[in-house]
């Protein structure tokens with residue numbers, strides 16, 4: 400108990416949560432849309448060091464080029480996500496953008512169009528993100544994401560793959576809310592911590608969550 404309280408003393412490091420995912424994977428999208436968006440909208444990520452590493456199950460071919468599980472469109476989506484986080488490193492800024500980008504899980508995603516719409520809506524630089532995604536920086540960032548994913552111990556076996564302070568959650572990833580809330584001292588715990596985080600209840604709340612996320616934390620620049 401004392402140890403977990405100490406985590407909140409000034410200078411102590413925040414709980415580190417990393418989502419390893421890929422852009423066109425439906426269950427990754429729903430993890431962002433349901434679990435993470437719910438936590439974000441209810442201030443449960445405020446003391447969390449959240450990161451998204453978007454390369455997922457991509458493999459390298461014989462020439463060392465990254466081949467994405469769902470083809471070149473997914474690679475573009477991954478580059479956009481990694482670029483957005485690199486160019487706007489504050490989670491309050493990049494999360495609403497990525498949430499918006501990944502919101503329309505149709506079979507023919509128009510990443511360029513979505514990037515522009517979501518950038519305008521959330522005050523990020525869409526053109527800079529697209530330039531990054533199509534340039535050497537985007538390539539390097541995905542390479543870095545690939546290296547980081549390949550270095551996971553234990554190795555990831557599927558996506559979404561959620562790691563908290565170095566520990567993979569496996570199927571327990573649906574309990575991320577409870578895991579985070581345990582680390583928040585009782586006196587500072589948001590009310591939402593006491594509500595049922597079961598995925599069924601999240602699914603029924605989804606419409607409401609999606610509507611509430613953008614206006615709650617839209618970034619004004």
Ligand SMILES: *[C@@H]1O[C@H](CO)[C@@H](O)[C@H](O)[C@H]1NC(C)=O
Pocket residue numbers: 539540542543546
């Ligand atoms: C990724 O790993 C390879 C092989 O170890 C290395 O050559 C390359 O520089 C790394 N790339 C990045 C961007 O970290």
